[in-house]
Amino acid sequence: MRVHGGGAPVLLSSIVWRRGEERHRAFDILNAKDQASTSARIQDSYNGLRVFSGAPDVSCGRFTYWIMAQTNSGGQGTNGVADESPNMIVYRKMEEVIAHMQDEKNGIPIRTVKSFLTKIPSVFSGSEIVQWMIKNLDIEDQVEALHLGTLMAAHGYFFPISDHVLTLKDDGTFYRFQTPYFWPSNCWEPENTDYAVYLCKRTMQNKARLELADYEAESLARLQRAFARKWEFIFMQAEAQAKVDKKRDKIERKILDSQERAFWDVHRPVPGCVNTTEVDIKKSSRMKNPHKTRKSVYGLQNDIRTHSPTHTPAPEAKQPTEEELQEQIAFWQLQLDRHRLKMSKVAESLLGYTEQYIEYDPFLTPPDPSNPWISDDATLWELEASKEPGQQRVKRWAFGIDEVLKDPVGREQFLKFLESEFSSENLRFWLAVQELKKRPIREVPTRVQEIWQEFLAPGAPSAINVDSKSYDKTTQNVKDPGRYAFEDAQEHIYKLMKSDSYSRFIRSSAYQELLQAKKKKSKNLF
Template identity: 75%
Template sequence: MEVSERTDIVQWLMKNLSIEDPVEAIHLGSLIAAQGYVFPISDHVLTLKDDGTFYRFQAPYFWPSNCWEPENTDYAIYLCKRTMQNKARLELADYEAENLARLQRAFARKWEFIFMQAEAQVKIDRKKDKTERKILDSQERAFWDVHRPVPGCVNTTEMDIRKCRRLKNPQKVKKSVYGVTEESQSQSPVHIPSQPTRKTTKEDIRKQITFLNAQIDRHCLKMSKVAESLIAYTEQYVEYDPLITPAEPSNPWISDDVALWDIEMSKEPSQQRVKRWGFSFDEILKDQVGRDQFLRFLESEFSSENLRFWLAVQDLKKQPLQDVARRVEEIWQEFLAPGAPSAINLDSHSYEITSQNVKDGGRYTFEDAQEHIYKLMKSDSYARFLRSNAYQDLLSAKKKVSLGRAASPFLALLTFACCLLLV
C-alpha cells in the first residue's frame, strides 16, 4: 500500500471536492484523519501535519463506519501482543504502558487467557510477509488511536450521553476486533468476521422487565421542582456571595472601613451570620461561634452531652495515630461506658456496633453512634434552639458598628477638600 504526503491529500481533496481554499481542504483532511480514515504511519496523533509526514489510507475493515465498539479485552490483547515483539516501532508509549498495567489489574483473573490469545496472534503474524506485516501493524495501531486516543486528544468515537440513553442506534454493537471469546482458543488475527450476537432468551426478557418495573417505581423529581430548589438555594445564599453582593461591612483590605475588624474583635456574631445558622444544622456546626452558642444553649438545658460527644468524635478523626487508641478509650468512658458521667442516649443497635468497634479502636470507631446523635440533635435540639429566646435575641440584635470609625474616611476627605478651597 502506497503512502502519501499531506500536500498530496490536500490537492486530492481540492480537486475531487471542488474546494478552492487550501485552508478549508486542510481542515477537512484533519477531520478525516481524526476519524481514522487517513493516518500518519509513525505518529499516534491523528491529524494532518505540515512537516513531511507520510500518511496511509486505512483498510475498509477498520473504518469507523463499521460501527465498531471494541472492548477492553481486545485492547489488552493488542497491547500484550506488542510487548512480545522486540521492535522499536512497536514499543509501547508511556500512556499505553499505563493502560496495559491498569488492564492487567482489571483482568487479573483472566490475564492468562488474554496472554494466550496474544501469543497466538503473534505466531500467525510471523508467518506473513514482512511488508504486509508492517502495513497491518500500522493499520491496527491507527485503529486503536481512534478508539483509545492519546491523552489530550479528542475521542471522536464518544457518544453524547443523551443519545446513549435513547438507544436509537441498534446497529452499533460490541464486537471483538480479533473475533475471540473467553471460550475460544487461538484464532486468526484482524481479518475475520465478528461473532454473531447472542439471541435474546426468556431469562433476558424477564430481567429486562424487572429492571423496567424498578425504573417505574423510582422516585424521580420533576425538572420544575429541581429548578425551584436550585433557585431557592441561590436566593437564600446570594447575600453571602461577595462576588454578587458586596460584603457588609466592606472588606478593610480594599477600603478604609475597619468595622469588620471591630466586629471580629468584639466576638459578637453579626446579624447576617446568626441568620445563616437557621438555614440548616450543618451551617451552625461549621461555624465555631455557632457551635459555642449552641453548646451554651444546651448547657442551660442540661443536655450538652450529645454535642460534646459529636465534637469529641470529630476531634478523634484528626488525632495522630499514636493517640487514637487512648482517645477512643477516653470517649468511651465519658459517654458510653456503664455509669459514664455524661452518658448519651443510643439505640441498642448502634450501641452494640460501637461496643464491637471499641475492641479494635480506630478513628471511625464511633461512626454509627455519631450519626445517630447527629440525627437526634438535628430533629430535636436544633429545632428548640431556633425557637429559643437566646437565638431570637441574637437574630434581632443590631450590628454594632462604630460610626466614628466608619465615618472617619469621609471626614478626612471633607477636611482635605476644605483645605484646598481655602488655599
C-alpha cells in the same frame, strides 16, 4: 420574477441549495393549469376528503418536496442500504401499526367535529388511540400504550392539530393522521432554505392557526440573516405558494396546512424535544460491520475496526434463562419505584438556595463590612477581635444546623443553650467524634476508648441515647478502633439534634435576643 393572478400561468421557482455552493440551480417554469391534472389523487378512506398519494401536485407549489425526493436518490436508494438502516426498521414497524389504525372496519373512527362557526375535519381523540392500542396490540398497561403512542407521534405518523409538541395525551385532544407522502420512511432531508420558504409563507397568511410560534419567529429571523443575499428569491417563492394555496378548497387547505406543519415539527422540532430523524451512528456502524470486532485490553468487545492484523470473533451471546429474566424484571421494577425528583423541583430548590445565600455572596452583594484585603476599611478585623458575631452571621444560623456547627461562635452559643437544658451531651459527643477524625493515627485508639467510656459505656457519666442497631455496630467497631468507629452513632445523634435540639434553639429566647441585639447595634452605627 412575477407571479400572475387569475388565469395567467403561475411561475413557480423551485430551488435547491447545496452546502458550500453560492449559486442557484436552474428555475423550473411550470404551468399550473396544465400540471394540475398530472398529480394522482385518491379519496380519503375516512370521510371523503382528498389527500395526496405519491408526490404532491407540482402546480400547487407545495414546497420543493418533489425536488428533494429526486436529489435524495429516490428516497430509500437502489442498493437497499436505507431499507436496512436502524431507523427504517423502526419505521416499517410503526407503519404496519398505522395501517391497522386506518383500517375501515377495525381501525380508529375518523370524524368531522363541529365547533363554533367552523368544522374540524378528519380527526380523532387521543383517548381513542390509547383504547385502540390496548384492545388491538395486546397491551394491558395504559401507561405503556400512552408511551408507545407518544413515540409514534414523535415520528410524525399522527399529530395534534393545535400543538407543536408531538406527544400523545389520553384525553379529548384532537389528532390527525399524517399523509404517507410526509412519512419519515421517505428519507426526507429538508434544507434550511426550504424551512425559510415555509416560515415566510406562514407569515403571509393572516389566520390565527397559522401564526408563528415564538421559536419559529426566532428561526425565521435567524434564517433571514443567514440568507440575506437570497432572501428576495425566498420571499417570491413563498408568495407564489401562498397565492396558489388560496385557490384550494377550504377543508383541503386546512388539512394540508396541518400536515405540512407536523412535517416541520418532526424535522425542526420545538426546542427541548428530541429530533427523531437523527440516525444513531453506533447502530449504523454495527449493522454495516456486524463481524468487525477487536479484543479490548479489559476483555470487552467493541464494534469497530481492529488495529491488529488479526480479528478476534465476538463470542456468541448466551441466552438468558427464565430465572435471569425474572431477576432483570424485578430489578427494573425496583428502579421504576425509586423516588426521583422532577427537574422542576430541582430547579426550584436551586433557585431558593441561591436567593437565600445571595447576600452572603461577595460576587453578587457587596460585603458589609468590606473586605479589608481589598479596601482600607478595618471594621472586619475589629469585629473578629471582639468575638461578637454580626447580624448576618447570627441570621445565617437559622438556615440550617450545618451553619451552626461549622461556625465556632455558633457552636459555642448552641452548646450554652443545650447546657441550660441539661442536654449538652449530644453536641459534645458529636464534636468529640469530629475531633477524633483529625487526630494522628497513633492517638486514635486511646481517644476512641475515652469517648466510649464517657458517652457509650454502661454507666457513662454523659450517656447518650442511640438506637440498638447503631449501638451494636459501634460496639463492634470499638474492638478495632479507627477514626470512623463512631460513624453510625454520630449520624444518629446528628439527626436527633437536627429534628429536636436545633429547632428549639432557633425558637429560643436566647437566639432571638442575640439576633435583636445585633440589629440594634447595627442601627446605632448608622
